[in-house]
Amino acid sequence: MAPVARQFKLAARPVGMPKESDFSLEEIPVPAPADGQVLVKTSYLSVDPYMRGRITGVRSYADPVNIGDVMVGGAVGQVVESHHSGFAAGDFVLGYWGWQEQAAVDGKTLLKLNPNLAPISTALGVLGMPGMTAYFGFLEICKPQPGEVVVVSGAAGAVGSLVGQIAKIKGCRVVGIAGTDEKVHWLVNDLGFDAAFNYKTATDYTAKLKEVCPSGIDCYFDNVGGAITDSVFPLLNVFGRVSVCGQISMYNLEKPEPGPRLLPYTLVKQLKVEGFIVTRWQSRWGEGIAQMAQWLKEGKIQHREDIVEGFENTAKAFIGMLQGENTGKMLVKV
Ligand SMILES: NC(=O)c1ccc[n+]([C@@H]2O[C@H](COP(=O)([O-])OP(=O)(O)OC[C@H]3O[C@@H](n4cnc5c(N)ncnc54)[C@H](OP(=O)(O)O)[C@@H]3O)[C@@H](O)[C@H]2O)c1
Structure with missing residues (x-):
C-alpha cells in the first residue's frame, strides 16, 4: 500500500464557535514533489485566531478557505525530499502549507530555519x-x-x-x-x-x-x-x-x-x-526577530508554548485556543 498522509479540510462553515465536525480528517497518498517543490514532513502546526476569519467565507484582508479546501496555517517541518536547489533533505523549514502531515510545497514559499539558533517551534511564536x-x-x-x-x-x-x-x-x-x-x-x-x-x-x-x-x-x-x-x-x-x-x-x-x-x-x-x-512590516521582520532573539537570550523576555500532541487533535486545539485553553502560543506537535 502507498504511504499515506493525513490532512484536515474545511467541511462546513462554522456557525458561532467552530465544532470539530466543521473539519474533516482525510488520508491522501503522500504527494510526490514536482520540479521546484520539496516534500516536507510537518513537525509543528500553528493554530491562530485569524483562521476563524478565513473560514467564514467572507474576504477580509485575505481570501477565505472554501469548503473542501485544506485548512490554511503556518507550519514548521523537515524536508524529506527536495527538487529545489535551495533545500536538501533534513533541512528544517517554515512555511504555510496548512493542516497537513506531509505536503509538496513550492520551495519559493519556504524559509530555511537554523535549529541551532532557536528551537524550530519558536518560528511560529516568539520569533515568528x-x-x-x-x-x-x-x-x-x-x-x-x-x-x-x-x-x-x-x-x-x-x-x-x-x-x-x-x-x-x-x-x-x-x-x-x-x-x-x-x-x-x-x-x-x-x-x-x-x-x-x-x-x-x-x-x-x-x-x-x-x-x-x-x-x-x-x-x-x-x-x-x-x-x-x-x-x-x-x-x-x-x-x-x-x-x-x-x-x-x-x-x-x-x-x-x-x-x-x-x-x-x-x-x-x-x-x-x-x-x-x-x-505591513514584513520587510523589517529580520530586525524584529533579531531584537526578540536578543531579549530572549538576555532573559528579558520569556515565552511559553502550549503544545497539543497529535495531528488528529489540530481542530480540537484550534477550538480550544478560541475558548482560552492556551497560555502563551498554542501549537500542535505532529
Ligand atoms: N493584526 C494582526 O496582524 C494580528 C496578528 C496576529 C494576531 N492578531 C490578533 O491578536 C489577538 C491575539 O492573537 P494570539 O495569536 O496571540 O492568540 P492567543 O491570545 O494566544 O489566543 C487567543 C486568546 O483569546 C482569548 N479570548 C478568547 N475569547 C475571548 C473573549 N470573548 N474575550 C476576551 N478574550 C478572549 C483567550 O484567552 P482568555 O483566557 O484570556 O480569554 C485565548 O487564549 C487575536 O485577536 C488575533 O486575531 C492580529
Missing part, C-alpha cells in the same frame, strides 16, 4: 508572526514612553504576553487582562506585569481598571474588543494611543453586538487609534 505582531504592532503604533501606563487585553496569549513584556522593557507600567486566575498569576508573578485581572470574574471592568490605573491609561494594545475595550476607552489619557490588533471577542458572534460609541473619546482625548496587519 505572533512575535512580530507584538513587536511592531505595539512599538510602531503605541510608541510607548518610559513611565506610561499600558493596558493589554488578551494578555496571556501568544501576542499579548509578549506585548506586556516589551512594554516593561520600555519602562512602562503594564496592566494585563486575561481569562483565568492562573493566567493572571503567570502575568504578574512570572512575566513581571505590574497588575492583571481576570475579566471572567471581574464584575465591573471600569471599577477594576480605575483601581489598577489610577492615573489613567496612555497606551492600549487591544486583542479582544467588545466590553473590555468599551471600558478602556473612557479611561484613556489625552494623546493616548490604541493599537487595534485583534477583536477576538467578536469572532464567533452570529450577530454583531450593539456597542457604545467610542469615537467621541478619540475626539476629546485627541487619541490615535490605528488598526494593523502584521505583514
Whole structure:
C-alpha cells in the first residue's frame, strides 16, 4: 500500500464557535514533489485566531478557505525530499502549507530555519508572526514612553504576553487582562506585569481598571474588543494611543453586538487609534526577530508554548485556543 498522509479540510462553515465536525480528517497518498517543490514532513502546526476569519467565507484582508479546501496555517517541518536547489533533505523549514502531515510545497514559499539558533517551534511564536505582531504592532503604533501606563487585553496569549513584556522593557507600567486566575498569576508573578485581572470574574471592568490605573491609561494594545475595550476607552489619557490588533471577542458572534460609541473619546482625548496587519512590516521582520532573539537570550523576555500532541487533535486545539485553553502560543506537535 502507498504511504499515506493525513490532512484536515474545511467541511462546513462554522456557525458561532467552530465544532470539530466543521473539519474533516482525510488520508491522501503522500504527494510526490514536482520540479521546484520539496516534500516536507510537518513537525509543528500553528493554530491562530485569524483562521476563524478565513473560514467564514467572507474576504477580509485575505481570501477565505472554501469548503473542501485544506485548512490554511503556518507550519514548521523537515524536508524529506527536495527538487529545489535551495533545500536538501533534513533541512528544517517554515512555511504555510496548512493542516497537513506531509505536503509538496513550492520551495519559493519556504524559509530555511537554523535549529541551532532557536528551537524550530519558536518560528511560529516568539520569533515568528505572533512575535512580530507584538513587536511592531505595539512599538510602531503605541510608541510607548518610559513611565506610561499600558493596558493589554488578551494578555496571556501568544501576542499579548509578549506585548506586556516589551512594554516593561520600555519602562512602562503594564496592566494585563486575561481569562483565568492562573493566567493572571503567570502575568504578574512570572512575566513581571505590574497588575492583571481576570475579566471572567471581574464584575465591573471600569471599577477594576480605575483601581489598577489610577492615573489613567496612555497606551492600549487591544486583542479582544467588545466590553473590555468599551471600558478602556473612557479611561484613556489625552494623546493616548490604541493599537487595534485583534477583536477576538467578536469572532464567533452570529450577530454583531450593539456597542457604545467610542469615537467621541478619540475626539476629546485627541487619541490615535490605528488598526494593523502584521505583514505591513514584513520587510523589517529580520530586525524584529533579531531584537526578540536578543531579549530572549538576555532573559528579558520569556515565552511559553502550549503544545497539543497529535495531528488528529489540530481542530480540537484550534477550538480550544478560541475558548482560552492556551497560555502563551498554542501549537500542535505532529
Ligand atoms: N493584526 C494582526 O496582524 C494580528 C496578528 C496576529 C494576531 N492578531 C490578533 O491578536 C489577538 C491575539 O492573537 P494570539 O495569536 O496571540 O492568540 P492567543 O491570545 O494566544 O489566543 C487567543 C486568546 O483569546 C482569548 N479570548 C478568547 N475569547 C475571548 C473573549 N470573548 N474575550 C476576551 N478574550 C478572549 C483567550 O484567552 P482568555 O483566557 O484570556 O480569554 C485565548 O487564549 C487575536 O485577536 C488575533 O486575531 C492580529
